[in-house]
Amino acid sequence: MFKVNENYLKLPGSYLFSTIGKKVSAYQAANPDKQIIRLGIGDVTQPLAPAIIEAMHKAVDEMGHAETFHGYAPDLGYEFLRSAMAKNDYQDKGCDIQADEIFISDGAKCDSGNIQEIFAADSKIAVCDPVYPVYVDTNVMAGRTGTYDAKTETWSNVIYMPCTKETNFAPVLPEETPDIIYLCFPNNPTGSTITKAQLQEWVDYANRVGAVIIYDSAYEAYISESDVPHTIYECEGARTCAIELRSFSKNAGFTGVRLGATVIPKDLKSGDVMLHSLWARRHGTKYNGAPYIVQRAGEAVYSEAGKAQLKDQVAYYMNNAKTIKQGLKDAGYNVSGGVNAPYIWLEVPKGMTSWDFFDYLLEKANVVGTPGSGFGPSGEGYFRLTAFGTYENTVAAIKRIKEM
Amino acid sequence: MFKVNENYLKLPGSYLFSTIGKKVSAYQAANPDKQIIRLGIGDVTQPLAPAIIEAMHKAVDEMGHAETFHGYAPDLGYEFLRSAMAKNDYQDKGCDIQADEIFISDGAKCDSGNIQEIFAADSKIAVCDPVYPVYVDTNVMAGRTGTYDAKTETWSNVIYMPCTKETNFAPVLPEETPDIIYLCFPNNPTGSTITKAQLQEWVDYANRVGAVIIYDSAYEAYISESDVPHTIYECEGARTCAIELRSFSKNAGFTGVRLGATVIPKDLKSGDVMLHSLWARRHGTKYNGAPYIVQRAGEAVYSEAGKAQLKDQVAYYMNNAKTIKQGLKDAGYNVSGGVNAPYIWLEVPKGMTSWDFFDYLLEKANVVGTPGSGFGPSGEGYFRLTAFGTYENTVAAIKRIKEM
Numbered sequence: 001m002f003k004v005n006e007n008y009l010k011l012p013g014s015y016l017f018s019t020i021g022k023k024v025s026a027y028q029a030a031n032p033d034k035q036i037i038r039l040g041i042g043d044v045t046q047p048l049a050p051a052i053i054e055a056m057h058k059a060v061d062e063m064g065h066a067e068t069f070h071g072y073a074p075d076l077g078y079e080f081l082r083s084a085m086a087k088n089d090y091q092d093k094g095c096d097i098q099a100d101e102i103f104i105s106d107g108a109k110c111d112s113g114n115i116q117e118i119f120a121a122d123s124k125i126a127v128c129d130p131v132y133p134v135y136v137d138t139n140v141m142a143g144r145t146g147t148y149d150a151k152t153e154t155w156s157n158v159i160y161m162p163c164t165k166e167t168n169f170a171p172v173l174p175e176e177t178p179d180i181i182y183l184c185f186p187n188n189p190t191g192s193t194i195t196k197a198q199l200q201e202w203v204d205y206a207n208r209v210g211a212v213i214i215y216d217s218a219y220e221a222y223i224s225e226s227d228v229p230h231t232i233y234e235c236e237g238a239r240t241c242a243i244e245l246r247s248f249s250k251n252a253g254f255t256g257v258r259l260g261a262t263v264i265p266k267d268l269k270s271g272d273v274m275l276h277s278l279w280a281r282r283h284g285t286k287y288n289g290a291p292y293i294v295q296r297a298g299e300a301v302y303s304e305a306g307k308a309q310l311k312d313q314v315a316y317y318m319n320n321a322k323t324i325k326q327g328l329k330d331a332g333y334n335v336s337g338g339v340n341a342p343y344i345w346l347e348v349p350k351g352m353t354s355w356d357f358f359d360y361l362l363e364k365a366n367v368v369g370t371p372g373s374g375f376g377p378s379g380e381g382y383f384r385l386t387a388f389g390t391y392e393n394t395v396a397a398i399k400r401i402k403e404m
Numbered sequence: 405m406f407k408v409n410e411n412y413l414k415l416p417g418s419y420l421f422s423t424i425g426k427k428v429s430a431y432q433a434a435n436p437d438k439q440i441i442r443l444g445i446g447d448v449t450q451p452l453a454p455a456i457i458e459a460m461h462k463a464v465d466e467m468g469h470a471e472t473f474h475g476y477a478p479d480l481g482y483e484f485l486r487s488a489m490a491k492n493d494y495q496d497k498g499c500d501i502q503a504d505e506i507f508i509s510d511g512a513k514c515d516s517g518n519i520q521e522i523f524a525a526d527s528k529i530a531v532c533d534p535v536y537p538v539y540v541d542t543n544v545m546a547g548r549t550g551t552y553d554a555k556t557e558t559w560s561n562v563i564y565m566p567c568t569k570e571t572n573f574a575p576v577l578p579e580e581t582p583d584i585i586y587l588c589f590p591n592n593p594t595g596s597t598i599t600k601a602q603l604q605e606w607v608d609y610a611n612r613v614g615a616v617i618i619y620d621s622a623y624e625a626y627i628s629e630s631d632v633p634h635t636i637y638e639c640e641g642a643r644t645c646a647i648e649l650r651s652f653s654k655n656a657g658f659t660g661v662r663l664g665a666t667v668i669p670k671d672l673k674s675g676d677v678m679l680h681s682l683w684a685r686r687h688g689t690k691y692n693g694a695p696y697i698v699q700r701a702g703e704a705v706y707s708e709a710g711k712a713q714l715k716d717q718v719a720y721y722m723n724n725a726k727t728i729k730q731g732l733k734d735a736g737y738n739v740s741g742g743v744n745a746p747y748i749w750l751e752v753p754k755g756m757t758s759w760d761f762f763d764y765l766l767e768k769a770n771v772v773g774t775p776g777s778g779f780g781p782s783g784e785g786y787f788r789l790t791a792f793g794t795y796e797n798t799v800a801a802i803k804r805i806k807e808m
Contacts, residue, residue: 001614002583003524004674008682018479018688043475053468056697057461063660064457066794071447071659075422106510106662106692113690117545120407137689141521179406210405255475256467256696258510270408278412284422285541286517288510291698292660293460390470 007143012150016133016374017041023358024368037397039324039385040368042188042342044253045393046316048297049309052252055300059293073289075280077104077261081295084302085261089246095233101265101276103283104298106290108218108247108260112182113138114286115214115243115262118278119180126159126178128171130189130372130379132216135182153377162378163190169336169345170194173201177209183232184216186223189375189384190345191321191337196229203232206241212268212275213242221251221314223340239265243275250342250388252301252310259290259298317342320394321387327398328385342387345372357383365400411547416554420537420778421445427762428772441801443728443789444772446592446746448657449797450720452701453713456656459704463697477693479684481508481665485699488706489665493650499637505669505680507687508702510694512622512651512664516586517542518690519618519647519666522682523584530563530582532575534593534776534783536620539586557781566782567594573740573749574598577605581613587636588620590627593779593788594749595725595741600633607636610645616672616679617646625655625718626725627744643669647679654746654792656705656714663694663702721746724798725791731802732789746791749776761787769804 013019020040028036048056062068076082082099090097105111113134116123123144127135136158139145146156154160159178161171169192171183183202186193206213215232223230232242244263248254264276290298300306321338328335334347348357354371361367361383372382389397417423424444432440452460466472480486486503494501509515517538520527527548531539540562543549550560558564563582565575573596575587587606590597610617619636627634636646648667652658668680694702704710725742732739738751752761758775765771765787776786793801 002527002616002674004677004679004682005522005524008522008685009677011685041476045470045473045475047470047473048467050468053464056464056467060457060460060464063452063460064454066449066451069449069451069657069660071449071657072445073660109692110690118409118412120409121547123406134689141686141689143525212406253473253475255692256473256477258692258695270406273408273413275408278408281412281415282545285538285545286514288513288659288662291662291695293697294695 005141007141010148011137011140012148016370019374020368020370024362027362034366036362036366036368037389037393038368039389039394039397040370042250042386042388043255044250044388045390046253046313048253048257049306049313051303051306051309052297052300055296056293059296063293070292073292073295075284075289076100076102077289078292078295081298084299085246088302090231090233093230093234095231096239097233097263097265101263103262103264103279104290104295105260105262105287106258107249108216108245109134111245111260111262112214112216114282115245115279116142116144116180117282118275119212123179124157124159124176126161126174126181127376128163128183128187129160129377130163130375130382131182132184132188133375153373160376160378163187163192164378165336165347168192170198173205178211181206181211181213182216183213184218186219186228186341188219189343189370189372189379191341191343192345193223193228193340195227196234197227199229199232200235203235203238203241207237211241214245215242216245218245218247218250219341221310222318222342224318225340228340233263239267241268243268248298248301251314253313254297257294257297259294316391317387320389320391323391323394324385324387324398327402331402338387344385344387346383346385348381348383354380354383361401364404365397367397367400409545411545414552415541415544416552420774424772424774428766431766438770440766440770440772441793441797442772443793443798443801444774446654446790446792447659448654448792449794450657450717452657452661453710453717455707455710455713456701456704459700460697463700467697474696477696477699479688479693480504480506481693482696482699485702488703489650492706494635494637497634497638499635500643501637501667501669505667507666507668507683508694508699509664509666509691510662511653512620512649513538515649515664515666516618516620518686519649519683520546520548520584522679522686523616527583528561528563528580530565530578530585531780532567532587532591533564533781534567534779534786535586536588536592537779557777564780564782567591567596568782569740572596574602577609582615585610585615585617586620587617588622590623590632590745592623593747593774593776593783595745595747596749597627597632597744599631600638601631603633603636604639607639607642607645611641615645618649619646620649622649622651623654623745625714626722626746628722629744632744643671645672647672652702652705655718657717658701661698661701663698720795721791724793724795727795727798728789728791728802731806735806742791748789748791750787750789752776752785752787758784758787765805768808769801771801771804
């Protein structure tokens with residue numbers, strides 16, 4: 001008689017954004033006349049940039065002719081895209097990453113969920129708290145996380161690194177030594193980040209204790225301050241301890257296009273075994289590449305026209321971030337984030353939980369945000385708003401919040 | 405100190421098609437003047453059908469305007485595609501499958517590799533031998549397969565079901581009871597299939613012993629005989645024991661477009677737990693949907709124009725299959741397959757191994773095929789050729805083989 005993976009059954013409730021989606025649908029169904037503004041899920045609203053649209057049309061045409069048709073992609077992804085990334089994201093910034101250390105994928109969510117597979121089953125993970133739920137949940141599914149304590153909302157075999165206003169929203173080196181450390185800067189959900197000097201401390205620590213850092217740089221395009229690193233490979237020694245996850249979702253609006261990449265330097269080893277080889281094996285066995293059309297779209301992100309258009313797109317969202325942050329400040333909220341990231345993190349009013357505030361905001365202002373507690377126990381008492389709406393909706397949402 | 409997933413290290417050598425790729429590259433580099441014809445990997449060569457190209461252009465345009473832009477897709481995939489599949493692939497054939505039992509993905513390879521995750525770690529799998537390598541390899545990676553015997557090329561905890569000319573290339577019910585049974589019909593690599601009555605025996609068996617059948621129907625579009633089932637849900641009782649994997653790669657040429665689907669009926673349960681819920685949880689947590697543009701391309705597969713164009717495309721490849729089969733027969737080979745599948749399975753000459761014949765064919769005829777032993781120990785002595793080349797190349801390859 002077949003049996004299921006019991007680890008799946010340990011997961012409490014459904015995935016955060018599914019829960020939000022259901023709550024919003026229920027509210028809308030009960031109040032069909034209300035105009036709900038969604039500043040919750042990190043989905044973008046601006047259309048794809050013209051340079052990307054043009055590249056995609058061209059690629060679609062290629063697929064329609066036998067001479068230019070493309071079937072299965074190369075295992076690691078097309079060389080044209082990997083080279084563009086190696087040059088623009090790394091080498092031009094003085095970082096030693098080669099094109100064959102980059103694996104193209106259909107998105108950073110998949111990669112951040114799948115990367116744990118190449119590590120031992122008894123690996124101990126460390127995560128920032130609050131954190132993007134995928135890191136912990138996928139380790140739960142793999143049986144790495146012990147038992148769940150519903151009261152503290154924590155797993156017994158996970159090292160939580162609180163990131164609250166008391167720590168300036170940055171993690172401190174853990175007392176217990178982890179095997180795998182998930183870091184995401186600029187951070188989702190807090191919108192905060194750390195300096196290059198601070199990240200260097202993490203790289204030094206990981207090399208010292210023999211841990212791997214899984215560095216999620218999905219929001220690097222939003223960095224505005226000069227001492228904030230755009231990639232972990234700006235730090236010395238990162239090639240022997242760090243994997244970097246890259247996304248096209250937020251810098252180029254690819255949430256519905258699906259493209260990402262994982263960088264694994266060939267110097268990152270366990271004994272003689274390169275993690276690069278293990279990930280290559282996973283790619284070759286369980287994955288069949290991102291669509292040709294999408295990889296061409298990714299290439300256009302690095303064209304001169306693409307770069308200029310996307311700079312404007314990021315600026316558009318960051319103007320929203322400024323609007324939200326200033327508006328909330330004016331309304332008397334304590335806020336952080338929004339300077340190097342499209343996320344604004346606010347403290348909910350005293351006496352309310354994060355979910356109380358979610359319901360309150362949905363009902364009183366018809367605005368959807370994300371409860372901080374959905375990202376981990378230290379997120380309780382906080383709330384995330386995103387800058388990915390339209391400017392008009394953002395202004396309208398802030399006006400409603402002010403009038404609440 | 406971090407440790408790797410040791411199961412990955414148990415895998416012997418690299419993935420079959422990577423090995424072939426490397427051998428062919430080396431030969432081509434050493435013989436730059438030779439015109440190699442590839443009838444090895446199951447990649448298609450015909451361009452996308454006009455109805456699909458048109459749908460993709462339209463979808464690209466939508467992505468370029470804020471009013472019609474699409475961000476994150478719904479967890480299970482867009483309703484327009486799931487409904488088209490439910491109607492065309494199931495309901496019109498009298499099978500009770502609903503749109504919300506279909507999960508859209510980026511391809512059957514990913515799904516066939518990932519599906520094992522929702523089962524217990526100590527599940528025992530049964531596979532046809534020879535078989536698509538992904539089924540076994542992904543279970544190796546998950547630690548389900550015991551130890552590898554290099555001499556027999558088998559894993560200790562796997563039930564192999566030989567499919568050779570002695571069994572008419574069909575598996576027989578195993579003596580030992582499996583938890584999970586992988587079946588693929590029409591079969592890759594043998595090109596053979598089983599009748600609806602034979603498949604009904606498997607469904608009855610699975611229901612009787614409490615096993616789950618993972619049914620890979622990637623090649624159903626190539627079925628030409630009337631008693632061969634197009635889906636396992638044609639069999640009574642399949643809703644309580646079968647998961648079906650569907651691909652767009654071979655029926656619509658989507659190898660470089662990437663689209664697939666997994667069907668999990670809500671009646672398929674372990675105790676109170678629906679496998680549907682577990683897969684939904686996996687989708688929600690580790691995956692972010694196939695691109696909007698690609699899902700629209702999938703929808704066009706089911707349009708009237710799309711259907712007509714793809715019928716011609718399949719006929720084109722099946723004409724190649726006929727050419728290969730007849731040519732090989734004329735050349736004195738024992739061949740099977742090629743009637744309900746785009747694969748021709750031939751016995752290699754006495755005294756040669758499958759890899760010997762691979763090298764022989766590459767060197768003497770500059771034709772690339774796939775060694776049967778790459779698909780499992782019972783594939784030794786056999787060789788796969790695919791009908792996915794162009795007609796011109798197919799004719800030329802057969803001419804060269806005849807002249808060898």
